[in-house]
Every structure is written in C-alpha cells, then in structure tokens.
Amino acid sequence: VRNGKSECSLSIQTQDNLPANLNELVKCIVISSLVTTQRKLKAMSLLNGRNQLARAVLNPNPMDFCTKDLLTTTSERIIAYLKDFNEDQKKAIETAYAMVKQSPSVAKICLIHGPPGTGKSKTIVGLLYRLLTENQRKGHSDENFNAKIKQNRVLVCAPSNAAVDELMKKIILGFKEKCKDKKNPLGNCGDINLVRLGPEKSINNEVLKFSLDSQVNHRMKKDLPSHVQDMHRKKDSLDHQLDELSRQRALCRGGREIQRQELDEKIAKVSKERQELASKIKEVQGRPQKTQSIIILESHVICCTLSTSGGLLLESAFRGQGGVPFSCVIVDEAGQSCEVETLTPLIHRCNKLVLVGDPKQLPPTVISMKAQEYGYDQSMMARFYKLLEDNVEHNMIGRLPIVQLTIQYRMHPDICLFPSNYIYNRSLKTNRQTETFRCSSDWPFQPYLVFDVGDGSERRDNDSYVNVQEIKLVMEIIKLIKDKRKDVTFRNIGIITHYKAQKTMIQKDLDKEFDRKGPAEVDTVDAFQGRQKDCVIVTCVRANAMQGSIGFLASLQRLNVTITRAKYSLFILGHLRTLMQLLPWCFCENQHWNHLIQDAQKRGAIIKTCDKNYRHDAMKILKLKPVLQRSLTHPPTIAPEVSRPQGGLPSNKLDSGFAKTSFVSPLYHTPPDCSEAAVTSKDPERSPVQDLLRDPRLLRRMGADANGKFLRDPQSLSPQHSGATPPAGEPSFPVPQQDLGSVVPQSAVTAPSTHKPHVQCEPPAAITGERPGLSVKGSRRSMALCPIIGRRTAVPRKENFHSKAKSL
Numbered sequence: 001v002r003n004g005k006s007e008c009s010l011s012i013q014t015q016d017n018l019p020a021n022l023n024e025l026v027k028c029i030v031i032s033s034l035v036t037t038q039r040k041l042k043a044m045s046l047l048n049g050r051n052q053l054a055r056a057v058l059n060p061n062p063m064d065f066c067t068k069d070l071l072t073t074t075s076e077r078i079i080a081y082l083k084d085f086n087e088d089q090k091k092a093i094e095t096a097y098a099m100v101k102q103s104p105s106v107a108k109i110c111l112i113h114g115p116p117g118t119g120k121s122k123t124i125v126g127l128l129y130r131l132l133t134e135n136q137r138k139g140h141s142d143e144n145f146n147a148k149i150k151q152n153r154v155l156v157c158a159p160s161n162a163a164v165d166e167l168m169k170k171i172i173l174g175f176k177e178k179c180k181d182k183k184n185p186l187g188n189c190g191d192i193n194l195v196r197l198g199p200e201k202s203i204n205n206e207v208l209k210f211s212l213d214s215q216v217n218h219r220m221k222k223d224l225p226s227h228v229q230d231m232h233r234k235k236d237s238l239d240h241q242l243d244e245l246s247r248q249r250a251l252c253r254g255g256r257e258i259q260r261q262e263l264d265e266k267i268a269k270v271s272k273e274r275q276e277l278a279s280k281i282k283e284v285q286g287r288p289q290k291t292q293s294i295i296i297l298e299s300h301v302i303c304c305t306l307s308t309s310g311g312l313l314l315e316s317a318f319r320g321q322g323g324v325p326f327s328c329v330i331v332d333e334a335g336q337s338c339e340v341e342t343l344t345p346l347i348h349r350c351n352k353l354v355l356v357g358d359p360k361q362l363p364p365t366v367i368s369m370k371a372q373e374y375g376y377d378q379s380m381m382a383r384f385y386k387l388l389e390d391n392v393e394h395n396m397i398g399r400l401p402i403v404q405l406t407i408q409y410r411m412h413p414d415i416c417l418f419p420s421n422y423i424y425n426r427s428l429k430t431n432r433q434t435e436t437f438r439c440s441s442d443w444p445f446q447p448y449l450v451f452d453v454g455d456g457s458e459r460r461d462n463d464s465y466v467n468v469q470e471i472k473l474v475m476e477i478i479k480l481i482k483d484k485r486k487d488v489t490f491r492n493i494g495i496i497t498h499y500k501a502q503k504t505m506i507q508k509d510l511d512k513e514f515d516r517k518g519p520a521e522v523d524t525v526d527a528f529q530g531r532q533k534d535c536v537i538v539t540c541v542r543a544n545a546m547q548g549s550i551g552f553l554a555s556l557q558r559l560n561v562t563i564t565r566a567k568y569s570l571f572i573l574g575h576l577r578t579l580m581q582l583l584p585w586c587f588c589e590n591q592h593w594n595h596l597i598q599d600a601q602k603r604g605a606i607i608k609t610c611d612k613n614y615r616h617d618a619m620k621i622l623k624l625k626p627v628l629q630r631s632l633t634h635p636p637t638i639a640p641e642v643s644r645p646q647g648g649l650p651s652n653k654l655d656s657g658f659a660k661t662s663f664v665s666p667l668y669h670t671p672p673d674c675s676e677a678a679v680t681s682k683d684p685e686r687s688p689v690q691d692l693l694r695d696p697r698l699l700r701r702m703g704a705d706a707n708g709k710f711l712r713d714p715q716s717l718s719p720q721h722s723g724a725t726p727p728a729g730e731p732s733f734p735v736p737q738q739d740l741g742s743v744v745p746q747s748a749v750t751a752p753s754t755h756k757p758h759v760q761c762e763p764p765a766a767i768t769g770e771r772p773g774l775s776v777k778g779s780r781r782s783m784a785l786c787p788i789i790g791r792r793t794a795v796p797r798k799e800n801f802h803s804k805a806k807s808l
C-alpha cells in the first residue's frame with residue numbers, strides 16, 4: 001500500500017504487438033487462475049504412477065465396478081440406523097461400504113445414480129456414518145480421537161464450493177443428531193472430527209466454523225499466552241478501523257480533495273501498523289502449518305472441492321505418514337465435473353472411489369466448442385455409465401453394476417410423471433408420504449400445466465432473446481399466486497428462463513409490481529440445478545415457427561433440470577408449435593420438447609391462450625372443484641406400501657374448494673381467436689418418430705428406404721431412452737382418449753410440419769455458440785479469452801435446508 005492506494009507489480013509478456021517502450025496506462029483484466037488447471041495436469045501426470053485405479057479409469061471393465069452382491073455383516077445398531085433409509089439407499093450404502101472394506105489394494109469404483117430429489121446427499125451421510133461408527137464401537141484405535149492416523153478417514157469432494165457446503169450441512173446435521181452423548185461429543189461434529197478445506201471467502205457462513213482456517217485460529221489462539229492474545233485483539237481492532245476508513249474514503253466524492261488526502265494518510269498509517277503487528281504475531285506464535293497438519297490428520301471427514309483436493313495442503317499433511325491416507329474418496333455431483341477434475345483426489349493413492357450423481361442432469365459447463373468436440377464436457381461418471389449400458393445392451397453383462405436410487409422425495413407425482421417415463425425409463429417413483437403432502441388441499445394450485453402462448457414471439461435483444469407475451473402471462477400467474485397465498489415468498493417461487501434478456505425484463509417487472517419485494521426468484525436453469533422451489537414457472541421464450549430452432553433449450557439434460565425443480569406446481573409457458581417442431585435438417589433438435597408436449601396433450605394439461613385471455617387463463621392454475629377434480633395423469637390406483645408408480649393421488653379426495661373452474665368447463669376450450677396457436681399433432685397416438693418416418697429425407701438419413709424399411713438400425717437416431725413417451729393407451733398413460741377433447745379439441749390438432757425450407761433454418765445452438773444465461777456475443781468473447789471454464793459457480797442448492805442449518 002502506497003499513499004493509501006493498493007499497488008501491485010505485474011510482469012506482462014506480449015507477443016510483440018505492444019511497443020516495448022510503452023508509457024501509457026494499460027488496462028489488465030484477470031480472466032482466470034491457472035491453479036486449477038495446474039492441479040488437473042498434475043493429477044493426470046501422477047495417475048499412472050500413483051494409483052491402481054488408473055487402469056480402471058482409463059480402460060474400465062465391468063469387474064471394476066462393485067455390485068450389490070457384496071455382503072457385509074451388519075450390527076443391530078446399524079440396522080436400526082438404516083431404518084430411516086429406503087431400500088435403494090440401504091443398498092447403495094451397503095454396496096459402497098462392502099467395497100471399502102475389501103482389501104485396500106483392490107481398486108474398485110462404486111457408482112450411485114440418483115435422479116432429482118432421491119436422497120443422494122442423505123445416502124452419502126449414511127455411508128459416512130456406516131464407515132465411521134462401526135470401528136469406534138469395537139474399541140479400535142479410532143476410538144482415540146487424537147489418533148494421528150485414522151483407520152477410516154474419508155475424503156468427500158464435489159465440483160463446486162456451493163455443492164460441498166450443501167453436502168456438509170447435511171453431514172453436520174446427520175452426525176450431530178446421532179451423537180451418542182450430546183453434552184460430551186467426541187469430536188467437533190457429533191462424535192467425529194470434520195474439516196472443510198478451501199479459502200474462507202468461498203465457504204458458506206453456515207459451515208465456516210468447520211473451515212481449516214477457523215479451526216487453526218481457534219486452536220492457536222486458545223494455546224497462546226495472554227500477551228499474544230492481546231496482540232490478536234489489537235489486530236482485530238485495526239482491521240475494524242481500516243474497514244471504517246475505507247468506507248469513508250469511498251463515500252468521499254466531489255471536490256473534497258483535502259478530506260480525501262487526510263483519509264488516505266490515515267489509511268496508510270493504520271495499514272502499516274497492522275502489517276507490523278501481523279508480522280510480530282507470526283514471529284511469536286509460530287507458523288500455522290503445523291497446526292493445519294494436525295487438524296487434518298485428526299479429521300475423520302475432510303470436505304473440499306475437487307480442485308482443492310489436489311493442493312499442497314493435503315499432500316504436505318500426509319507426507320511421511322506412510323500408508324494410504326483415506327479409506328475412500330466420495331465425489332458428490334459427479335455428473336457435473338469434468339473427467340480430469342474427478343481425477344484430482346486420486347493423487348492420494350486411494351483405490352476406492354464412490355461417484356454419486358446423475359449424468360442425466362446438466363453436465364460440466366465447458367464454453368469452448370473445441371473442448372466440447374473432444375468430449376471435455378463429459379463427466380467420468382457419464383462415460384462409465386455409457387460404457388456399462390453398452391455392455392448390457394450387447395449382453396456382455398447381465399445387469400448394470402450401478403446402484404440406482406429410484407424413490408424421489410421432491411416432486412408432486414404429476415410433475416414426476418414425464419421425467420420418470422421419458423428420462424428415467426419409468427423407474428422414478430414418488431415416496432408415498434411425499435405424494436400425500438404434495439397432493440394436500442392446502443396447496444391451492446394445479447400441479448402441472450403447459451400454457452401454449454400462441455401469440456408470443458421471440459425478439460432478439462442484443463445477443464439474447466425476449467418474449468414479451470410470455471412475460472405478461474408470468475406476471476398474471478404470479479399475481480394470482482400472491483393473491484391466493486399471502487405466505488408465498490421469494491423462496492417459494494422460481495421462474496426459470498434460458499435467456500438473460502428475458503430474466504432481466506422479468507426481474508424489472510417483478511420489482512415494479514411488487515415494490516422490489518418480489519415474490520419470486522428468476523434465474524437460468526443452470527443456477528437452479530440442485531435446488532427446489534414450491535412452484536416453478538418456466539418461460540421458454542423461443543417462438544419462431546418459421547425457423548423452428550430452439551437453441552440450447554433442446555438439450556435433454558437441460559430440459560430434465562428445468563422440469564424437476566418444482567415440489568408442488570410446475571407451469572410451463574411456451575410457443576408450442578416452435579417447441580415441438582421437428583426440423584428436417586436436425587431431427588434430434590426438438591424431439592424432447594415434442595415428447596413433453598405430446599405427453600401433456602395426452603394428459604389434458606395444455607392450456608391454449610392468447611393476449612386478451614391471459615388473466616382469465618391464468619386462473620386455470622387453481623385447483624378444480626372437488627367433485628370434478630381428477631388426476632390428470634392416472635385414475636385412482638391402489639398404492640403399494642412404500643411408493644407407487646407415477647400419477648397423482650386421485651385429487652378429488654384431497655382438493656378443496658379453491659376451485660374456480662373445471663377441466664370440462666368451456667373455459668378450457670380454445671378461444672376462437674387463439675386457433676392460430678393450435679397444438680399440433682396429426683395423430684396423437686402416433687409417436688413423433690413415426691411421424692418423422694414419413695419424411696423421405698429423414699428416412700434416407702436414418703438409413704431406411706423409401707417404404708420406410710430400415711437399412712440400418714434406426715436406434716441411433718431415435719430417442720435414446722427406452723422410456724420415451726409410449727403411445728396413448730399404454731399402462732403408464734391411462735388417460736382415456738376423450739380427455740384430450742376437453743382441453744385441445746381434436747379438430748385443432750395438426751401435424752408439425754417437417755417440410756420447412758432448409759435455408760430459413762437457424763443453425764442449432766452448437767453452431768451459434770449459445771450458452772445458458774450468457775449472451776451469444778459474450779460467450780464468443782469468453783471463448784477467445786478463456787478457452788475452457790470447467791465449472792459454473794453454483795448457487796447454494798436445496799433451500800429447504802436453510803432453516804434447519806441455522807441451528808447448526
């Protein structure tokens with residue numbers, strides 16, 4: 001600090017396009033740190049020499065993955081503990097536990113696949129409990145919590161700080177709750193020792209007291225003589241003074257030159273004093289490295305980002321200790337980290353890797369198209385998953401060696417229905433209690449509706465898009481929700497849009513309407529990954545029936561995250577003709593939205609609307625009169641014991657008198673002036689693939705002859721999911737055909753045209769370089785400066801946890 005100003009020296013090397021004798025000011029922007037990249041490089045270069053898992057990672061075969069058949073003996077106490085878990089979760093815990101208990105020299109990987117809300121974090125906590133408590137009871141050395149080398153130390157990582165912190169909150173709650181003697185806990189987190197590595201500024205306040213730095217500070221201060229403690233207090237006070245002076249300096253604008261100078265001088269003086277004091281403290285109390293190492297060695301669970309696990313801190317703490325420092329490495333959100341990032345914690349030579357995640361949700365964010373071409377945006381978990389699925393398909397193995405979590409605790413069953421059938425091969429079921437809560441009459445709104453905003457049109461806004469009509473409808477819906485439920489707050493409603501310009505405009509309207517106390521949070525789908533809201537409104541924006549391109553909206557993973565965030569109500573707003581248009585030049589582009597819309601159509605969940613009816617049509621989100629209400633998805637079924645296949649409870653049992661209207665009322669008929677926006681499908685029973693097969697160009701591309709006979713396997717172009725929306729009448733969609741007429745009259749139904757002229761088609765997102773929440777131009781600029789961005793900065797997820805975590 002010189003004259004009250006912070007200065008730093010930089011050495012800049014140029015590629016000779018700047019004159020060497022440049023005397024002008026040069027503006028420098030820090031684009032990114034290379035630390036993470038260096039760690040990834042290090043992990044790759046060390047992989048072969050250090051780790052027996054290397055072969056399994058590079059050239060995996062099914063034997064490298066552990067299966068459910070590994071049996072372990074379980075104590076009464078563990079059996080009692082596991083009562084809180086469902087069967088899948090128990091299997092996952094037992095499988096991973098058995099793997100860790102195998103000889104440390106046997107390299108093995110355990111894959112735990114958990115669709116949205118299926119309790120991945122809960123399962124990790126259960127696994128940690130299983131691993132860390134067994135030995136304590138048997139009087140092993142781990143009972144001594146000061147033991148330098150833990151028998152059972154676990155490294156828990158996730159790709160982002162936010163994800164690590166969210167998981168940590170659950171670990172803390174889980175272990176504190178199960179502490180044997182709460183008044184005399186054996187560790188700093190119930191009966192275990194827990195530490196969070198990483199810079200304090202990136203750690204969530206709720207878990208900050210477990211950070212390595214605060215534990216080091218606490219321990220060092222505690223053991224210090226009183227005069228050093230005084231020095232610490234003095235330093236804290238100088239910090240405080242500096243903050244205050246800087247604040248005054250920032251406010252001192254205009255022509256107050258003398259005052260500014262005085263403040264600058266004071267700041268310089270206090271800074272100098274603080275710096276000298278800090279050096280003195282270091283001198284007298286010694287370096288914190290030793291304390292850091294002790295805390296790390298004493299910890300049972302070490303939590304950090306994948307990148308931090310490759311830092312020098314862990315390496316130096318374990319140097320000279322001998323043996324492998326961890327009994328296993330657990331990676332949460334493994335579907336969201338790049339391969340090389342996932343390699344990082346393996347530098348510690350641990351042979352047991354547990355990957356927990358969902359490759360069917362958003363993959364790692366990689367901006368560079370080139371990097372994407374080389375598969376850099378594919379996670380290790382996704383690669384393993386594909387390989388194992390291929391093995392099953394080719395009968396090389398009988399079943400997938402992946403533990404699947406299949407019971408979800410988040411969504412209303414009507415919301416869960418489509419993702420379960422289409423994305424998760426009909427395997428995702430709703431926990432019965434969750435179903436009862438979600439269908440409760442306390443919640444006055446319908447669970448699942450798709451609004452066809454037929455008169456909406458997209459407008460380019462710089463490098464993004466807006467759709468003003470959809471915004472109008474969003475506002476009508478929000479106003480209605482707010483009107484009906486005064487208790488609905490910012491935390492309860494999420495508005496998801498894929499376009500920055502739309503987000504900004506909605507935010508402005510919300511601020512205006514609700515005086516900045518907006519009842520909803522607006523953001524991109526990427527920001528919502530891992531989070532949930534009571535009600536989610538999706539505005540799709542794209543409405544370009546002439547071109548049909550929907551950009552990055554088309555990705556199945558993005559669609560999946562978009563439609564699986566809501567607990568009670570999901571309202572999707574879009575221009576359905578654009579969304580379901582199957583493009584002749586890119587068969588795959590809109591196929592997923594096409595399926596979603598066809599499914600909604602079969603379930604009678606589509607509401608066609610246009611400008612003059614927005615307010616009126618928004619009312620249709622209200623639940624129906626009890627006598628007329630029925631599940632949109634299923635007739636009543638007898639629920640099996642724990643959970644049952646998708647479909648709401650017969651809502652007439654539960655819904656109360658909030659209703660204003662009914663699905664069979666004329667309200668739901670297409671108003672005459674909306675006919676333009678008819679939802680299109682020639683034959684609702686015909687699958688989109690069948691429709692496409694009529695197009696000779698597509699037939700050729702799919703390897704079929706003019707009669708539609710396949711010359712090669714059409715699977716490569718057909719939806720990759722065997723759970724694709726089945727034709728009406730199949731058991732999973734038992735809505736009778738006549739239901740369709742009550743919402744969208746059959747007469748309005750026409751086929752999506754696959755014969756648009758090629759020249760008018762906009763290139764797909766992959767070509768335009770579109771990125772979620774980024775402007776097109778912005779992303780190109782980023783590509784030039786920063787070829788690869790491995791991680792998005794995630795926003796804390798799972799807001800429902802906050803209230804509990806406050807009591808930590």
Ligand SMILES: Nc1ncnc2c1ncn2[C@@H]1O[C@H](COP(=O)(O)OP(=O)(O)OP(=O)(O)O)[C@@H](O)[C@H]1O
Nearest residue numbers: 084085086114115116117118119120121122409530
């Ligand atoms: N066996 C269970 N019994 C009761 N509730 C459960 C069970 N498993 C999970 N839950 C609840 O389901 C919710 C979601 O759990 P969790 O956060 O662990 O899921 P997740 O798979 O990590 O979610 P996400 O998809 O957001 O990553 C939590 O409120 C949790 O308490």
